[in-house]
Amino acid sequence: MSGALPRTTLLRQFDTFRLIPSRFAAREDSVLAGIAEDEAHLADLFDLDNATNERLRGERGLLLGIGIDELVFGVPNFRIINAAFTCARPEGSRFNGPDRGAWYCSFDVETGLAEVAFHKTVEYQEIGRFDDSVPYEALLADFNGEFHDVRGGTRFARCLDSRSYVASQRLAGRLLEAGSVGVVYPSVRRKGGANLACFRPAVVGNVRRGDTWRFTWSGNETPRVERDKRTVKPRARHRRL
DSSP states (O other): OTTOOOEEEEEEEEEEEEEEEGGGOOSSBOGGGGTOSSHHHHHHHHHHHHHTOHHHHHHTTOOSSSOGGGSOOSSTTHHHHHHHHHSOOTTOBTTBOTTOOOEEEESSHHHHHHHHHHHHHHHHHHHTOOEEEEEEEEEEEEEEEEEEEOOSSSTTGGGGOSSOOHHHHHHHHHHHHTTOOEEEEEOSSSTTOEEEEEOOGGGOEEEEEEEEEEEEEESSSSOEEEEOOOOOOOOOSOBOO
């Protein structure tokens, strides 16, 4: 696989499915408003939070992994799009390292749910406790363009290792250097499912909000997954910028 790049595919995929924890998708009020004693205290909390907010640092051109010229502004949900690329996990993910994130999404709802259920369950395995209920908000997006594709064959099988991201992150680095827009790959967590890791914020099109889903662990590793019918009316005092 060394030096080789995957074939490319012309992709036209609408309504791709991505889930993020609902706490990161607040529609109106900042969560900081609930702990502020007054307006001055709230301003101080914002200053403290902004100093370590990777999305805001990226939008000010302060990150090494992605330039401000690559981020998007003025389109619906642009903050959520930018956050996907500026707030990478410390260990990275399958097709990105710790310095630059990617927009991960699935081609169908069932695959997206399976991906989240697996990764969240791993967190609970580490602490040996399966007792939690977490809401996630769905984000739908459309893609139309040429993407690298590792579906089919065994040439890039190491990039689909269920326990290691070493090979896939190495390939992602080469793809980025080659100007790749992203990579389509088969889901490791749901047989027959397909995922996309998009490398470029500007390519994430028509992002809009979908349903809210709730994952509930009740003493075992298999969560109950259902659409969350509960709604919370947003407070309108303070909008997070």
